[in-house]
Amino acid sequence: MEMIHILFSISSVYFLKAALEDLGTNKIENDSFFSFWDMFSVGPIWRLHExxxxxxRFNWLKHMMxxxxxxxxxxxxxxxxxNDQIYSRTRKEKIYHFRYK
Known part of the structure; x- marks a missing residue:
């Protein structure tokens, strides 16, 4: 099954790939890895796909930094x-997300 992994630093991509390869539980050659250069734990994240x-978000960053x-x-x-890479890759696929309660 193809997986799409979205991470928040380029180094996280390399570490996750290495961990998945070491575990041998995931065939990552079909997986896609994307990295945002951001910390979404602060600032507005409402409707980032629009x-x-x-x-x-950009206005908030401009004001804060x-x-x-x-x-x-x-x-x-x-x-x-x-954003473009993710949406071009996932346009025809279902996107599942998990929310922590």
Whole structure:
């Protein structure tokens, strides 16, 4: 069964791949791995799949962070690239998500 893994750092992708290979319980050659350059534990995450949600997040980040190194522009580009990759990959598939209670 193909799995789609969404992680929050590029290093997490490598560690998860290595762990799954070591366990031998998952054939990862068909799996897809995506990495967001973000911490979604803070800030607005409402409707991130829509423009209104993305703009809300970007505006919050712009307000909250010191952009002296102009990271916000790079963040927007990376966020959109990752978002596009996920949605192009999952457009025809069911997406399951888990909520913690």
């Amino acid at each position: 423009e209104i949600g993305k703009e809300s 010191n952009d002296q190194y102009e990271d916000l522009h790079e963040y927007k580009i990376r966020f959109q690239q990752t």
